[in-house]
Amino acid sequence: DAGVIQSPRHEVTEMGQEVTLRCKPISGHDYLFWYRQTMMRGLELLIYFNNNVPIDDSGMPEDRFSAKMPNASFSTLKIQPSEPRDSAVYFCASSPPGLAGGTDTQYFGPGTRLTVL
Amino acid sequence: KQEVTQIPAALSVPEGENLVLNCSFTDSAIYNLQWFRQDPGKGLTSLLLIQSSQREQTSGRLNASLDKSSGRSTLYIAASQPGDSATYLCAVLHSGAGSYQLTFGKGTKLSVIP
Numbered sequence: 001d002a003g004v005i006q007s008p009r010h011e012v013t014e015m016g017q018e019v020t021l022r023c024k025p026i027s028g029h030d031y032l033f034w035y036r037q038t039m040m041r042g043l044e045l046l047i048y049f050n051n052n053v054p055i056d057d058s059g060m061p062e063d064r065f066s067a068k069m070p071n072a073s074f075s076t077l078k079i080q081p082s083e084p085r086d087s088a089v090y091f092c093a094s095s096p097p098g099l100a101g102g103t104d105t106q107y108f109g110p111g112t113r114l115t116v117l
Numbered sequence: 118k119q120e121v122t123q124i125p126a127a128l129s130v131p132e133g134e135n136l137v138l139n140c141s142f143t144d145s146a147i148y149n150l151q152w153f154r155q156d157p158g159k160g161l162t163s164l165l166l167i168q169s170s171q172r173e174q175t176s177g178r179l180n181a182s183l184d185k186s187s188g189r190s191t192l193y194i195a196a197s198q199p200g201d202s203a204t205y206l207c208a209v210l211h212s213g214a215g216s217y218q219l220t221f222g223k224g225t226k227l228s229v230i231p
Contacts, residue, residue: 004160033219039165041223042221042222042223043161043221044221045218045220048217055216056213056216056217091160092158093161094136102168105163105166106151106163108153108162109158109160109162110158110159111159113158
Protein backbone atom coordinates (compact mmCIF):
# COMPACT_ATOMS: atom_id res chain seq x y z
CA ASP A 1 0.00 0.00 0.00
CA ALA A 2 1.22 3.51 -0.79
CA GLY A 3 0.24 4.82 2.62
CA VAL A 4 -1.63 8.06 3.23
CA ILE A 5 -1.11 10.45 0.33
CA GLN A 6 -1.24 14.22 0.73
CA SER A 7 -0.97 16.96 -1.84
CA PRO A 8 0.55 19.38 -2.32
CA ARG A 9 3.64 18.78 -0.17
CA HIS A 10 4.38 22.50 -0.06
CA GLU A 11 2.10 25.45 -0.61
CA VAL A 12 3.03 29.12 -0.56
CA THR A 13 0.21 31.60 -0.93
CA GLU A 14 -0.65 35.17 -0.18
CA MET A 15 -2.95 36.32 2.58
CA GLY A 16 -6.57 36.28 1.52
CA GLN A 17 -6.21 33.48 -0.99
CA GLU A 18 -8.09 30.20 -0.82
CA VAL A 19 -6.04 27.12 -0.01
CA THR A 20 -7.13 23.52 -0.56
CA LEU A 21 -5.23 20.60 0.92
CA ARG A 22 -5.94 17.06 -0.24
CA CYS A 23 -5.69 13.64 1.32
CA LYS A 24 -6.13 10.07 0.17
CA PRO A 25 -6.38 7.65 3.10
CA ILE A 26 -5.20 4.05 3.12
CA SER A 27 -7.71 1.78 1.41
CA GLY A 28 -9.99 0.06 3.92
CA HIS A 29 -9.48 2.64 6.65
CA ASP A 30 -12.73 4.21 7.75
CA TYR A 31 -11.33 6.91 10.04
CA LEU A 32 -9.68 10.02 8.64
CA PHE A 33 -8.07 12.76 10.72
CA TRP A 34 -6.75 16.24 9.94
CA TYR A 35 -4.06 17.70 12.23
CA ARG A 36 -2.10 20.93 12.31
CA GLN A 37 1.45 21.16 13.70
CA THR A 38 3.18 24.36 14.79
CA MET A 39 6.20 24.99 16.96
CA MET A 40 4.13 26.84 19.52
CA ARG A 41 1.17 24.49 19.87
CA GLY A 42 2.51 21.15 18.68
CA LEU A 43 0.12 18.73 16.96
CA GLU A 44 -3.56 19.59 17.23
CA LEU A 45 -6.52 17.61 15.96
CA LEU A 46 -8.70 19.75 13.69
CA ILE A 47 -11.42 17.34 12.62
CA TYR A 48 -12.02 13.67 12.05
CA PHE A 49 -14.38 11.58 9.94
CA ASN A 50 -15.76 8.09 10.32
CA ASN A 51 -17.23 6.48 7.23
CA ASN A 52 -17.09 9.86 5.46
CA VAL A 53 -19.15 11.58 8.17
CA PRO A 54 -17.59 14.36 10.29
CA ILE A 55 -17.61 13.21 13.91
CA ASP A 56 -15.76 15.93 15.78
CA ASP A 57 -14.83 19.31 14.35
CA SER A 58 -14.29 21.06 17.67
CA GLY A 59 -10.63 21.61 16.80
CA MET A 60 -11.35 23.63 13.67
CA PRO A 61 -10.06 27.08 14.59
CA GLU A 62 -12.74 29.19 12.95
CA ASP A 63 -15.21 29.43 10.11
CA ARG A 64 -12.45 30.06 7.62
CA PHE A 65 -11.61 26.36 7.86
CA SER A 66 -13.79 23.66 6.32
CA ALA A 67 -13.27 19.98 5.59
CA LYS A 68 -15.11 17.51 3.40
CA MET A 69 -14.94 13.83 2.68
CA PRO A 70 -17.08 13.14 -0.40
CA ASN A 71 -16.06 9.48 -0.54
CA ALA A 72 -13.96 6.89 1.26
CA SER A 73 -10.82 7.66 -0.72
CA PHE A 74 -10.63 11.44 -0.67
CA SER A 75 -10.80 14.37 1.73
CA THR A 76 -10.07 18.08 1.49
CA LEU A 77 -9.25 20.76 4.01
CA LYS A 78 -9.98 24.26 2.79
CA ILE A 79 -8.94 27.60 4.24
CA GLN A 80 -10.72 30.65 2.88
CA PRO A 81 -9.45 33.31 3.26
CA SER A 82 -6.00 32.30 4.42
CA GLU A 83 -4.02 34.33 6.98
CA PRO A 84 -0.32 34.32 7.94
CA ARG A 85 -1.16 32.66 11.29
CA ASP A 86 -2.43 29.64 9.36
CA SER A 87 1.15 28.84 8.37
CA ALA A 88 1.87 25.35 9.68
CA VAL A 89 2.29 21.75 8.60
CA TYR A 90 -1.04 20.03 8.04
CA PHE A 91 -1.16 16.28 8.44
CA CYS A 92 -3.77 13.80 7.37
CA ALA A 93 -3.98 10.41 9.07
CA SER A 94 -6.18 7.37 8.67
CA SER A 95 -7.04 4.44 10.89
CA PRO A 96 -8.77 1.11 10.41
CA PRO A 97 -11.85 0.18 12.46
CA GLY A 98 -10.79 -0.36 16.08
CA LEU A 99 -12.31 -2.22 18.99
CA ALA A 100 -13.79 0.94 20.45
CA GLY A 101 -13.77 3.07 17.35
CA GLY A 102 -10.55 4.77 16.40
CA THR A 103 -8.51 2.99 19.02
CA ASP A 104 -6.17 1.41 16.55
CA THR A 105 -3.02 3.21 15.54
CA GLN A 106 -3.17 6.07 13.09
CA TYR A 107 -1.11 6.17 9.92
CA PHE A 108 0.12 9.61 9.00
CA GLY A 109 0.75 11.17 5.62
CA PRO A 110 3.92 13.20 4.95
CA GLY A 111 2.12 16.49 5.55
CA THR A 112 1.61 19.71 3.62
CA ARG A 113 3.79 22.63 4.64
CA LEU A 114 1.67 25.76 4.22
CA THR A 115 3.18 29.23 4.19
CA VAL A 116 0.85 32.21 4.01
CA LEU A 117 2.65 35.47 3.22
CA LYS B 118 -8.99 18.91 29.55
CA GLN B 119 -6.35 16.28 28.78
CA GLU B 120 -2.80 17.59 28.66
CA VAL B 121 0.29 15.65 27.67
CA THR B 122 3.76 16.74 28.73
CA GLN B 123 7.08 15.38 27.53
CA ILE B 124 10.34 15.92 29.34
CA PRO B 125 12.99 16.71 28.30
CA ALA B 126 12.24 18.78 25.21
CA ALA B 127 15.62 17.83 23.76
CA LEU B 128 18.22 15.21 24.58
CA SER B 129 21.69 14.53 23.22
CA VAL B 130 23.48 11.25 23.98
CA PRO B 131 26.54 9.42 22.68
CA GLU B 132 26.00 6.37 20.51
CA GLY B 133 25.51 3.13 22.42
CA GLU B 134 23.93 4.68 25.48
CA ASN B 135 20.60 3.50 26.87
CA LEU B 136 18.07 6.27 27.36
CA VAL B 137 14.60 6.99 28.68
CA LEU B 138 12.05 9.46 27.39
CA ASN B 139 9.23 10.55 29.66
CA CYS B 140 5.59 11.33 29.04
CA SER B 141 2.91 12.37 31.50
CA PHE B 142 -0.80 12.99 31.07
CA THR B 143 -3.32 14.67 33.33
CA ASP B 144 -6.41 12.48 32.91
CA SER B 145 -5.97 8.75 33.48
CA ALA B 146 -9.19 7.88 31.60
CA ILE B 147 -7.47 6.86 28.38
CA TYR B 148 -8.04 4.10 25.85
CA ASN B 149 -4.44 3.77 24.80
CA LEU B 150 -1.10 5.53 24.65
CA GLN B 151 1.12 5.64 21.60
CA TRP B 152 4.70 6.60 20.93
CA PHE B 153 5.46 8.07 17.52
CA ARG B 154 8.65 8.99 15.76
CA GLN B 155 8.89 12.05 13.50
CA ASP B 156 11.82 12.67 11.20
CA PRO B 157 12.45 16.21 9.87
CA GLY B 158 10.05 17.09 7.08
CA LYS B 159 8.23 13.79 7.43
CA GLY B 160 5.02 12.50 8.91
CA LEU B 161 4.69 10.48 12.09
CA THR B 162 5.43 6.79 12.35
CA SER B 163 3.80 4.77 15.11
CA LEU B 164 6.39 2.90 17.19
CA LEU B 165 4.42 1.32 20.00
CA LEU B 166 0.80 1.31 21.13
CA ILE B 167 -0.11 0.33 24.68
CA GLN B 168 -3.76 -0.38 25.42
CA SER B 169 -5.06 0.97 28.73
CA SER B 170 -5.18 -2.56 30.18
CA GLN B 171 -1.53 -3.23 29.35
CA ARG B 172 1.61 -2.31 31.27
CA GLU B 173 4.20 -2.39 28.52
CA GLN B 174 5.00 -3.12 24.90
CA THR B 175 8.30 -4.05 23.29
CA SER B 176 9.58 -3.80 19.75
CA GLY B 177 13.22 -4.55 19.11
CA ARG B 178 15.35 -2.10 21.09
CA LEU B 179 12.29 -0.14 22.19
CA ASN B 180 10.26 -0.73 25.32
CA ALA B 181 7.34 1.43 26.38
CA SER B 182 5.70 1.25 29.77
CA LEU B 183 2.40 2.63 30.98
CA ASP B 184 1.31 3.48 34.52
CA LYS B 185 -2.19 4.71 33.93
CA SER B 186 -3.01 5.46 37.55
CA SER B 187 -0.08 7.85 37.87
CA GLY B 188 -0.49 9.25 34.38
CA ARG B 189 2.99 8.30 33.17
CA SER B 190 4.68 6.48 30.37
CA THR B 191 8.31 5.94 29.49
CA LEU B 192 10.00 4.97 26.25
CA TYR B 193 13.24 3.10 26.78
CA ILE B 194 15.70 2.91 23.90
CA ALA B 195 18.53 0.42 24.31
CA ALA B 196 21.95 0.78 22.70
CA SER B 197 21.08 4.00 20.90
CA GLN B 198 22.24 4.53 17.31
CA PRO B 199 22.63 7.68 15.18
CA GLY B 200 19.64 6.47 13.15
CA ASP B 201 17.50 6.88 16.25
CA SER B 202 17.90 10.66 15.98
CA ALA B 203 14.40 12.08 15.55
CA THR B 204 11.61 13.69 17.51
CA TYR B 205 9.60 11.28 19.64
CA LEU B 206 5.99 12.12 20.42
CA CYS B 207 3.69 10.60 22.97
CA ALA B 208 -0.08 10.65 22.42
CA VAL B 209 -3.06 9.47 24.43
CA LEU B 210 -6.43 8.44 23.02
CA HIS B 211 -9.32 9.57 25.19
CA SER B 212 -12.94 10.62 25.04
CA GLY B 213 -13.73 14.23 24.42
CA ALA B 214 -16.96 16.00 23.50
CA GLY B 215 -18.65 12.67 22.81
CA SER B 216 -15.98 11.43 20.45
CA TYR B 217 -12.44 10.13 20.49
CA GLN B 218 -9.45 12.41 20.57
CA LEU B 219 -5.74 11.82 20.27
CA THR B 220 -3.85 14.42 22.30
CA PHE B 221 -0.13 14.78 21.64
CA GLY B 222 2.77 16.00 23.69
CA LYS B 223 5.16 18.44 22.05
CA GLY B 224 7.83 15.81 21.72
CA THR B 225 11.41 15.12 22.74
CA LYS B 226 14.05 15.84 20.11
CA LEU B 227 16.71 13.15 20.37
CA SER B 228 20.19 13.46 18.93
CA VAL B 229 22.49 10.43 19.05
CA ILE B 230 26.09 11.47 18.53
CA PRO B 231 28.35 9.00 16.67
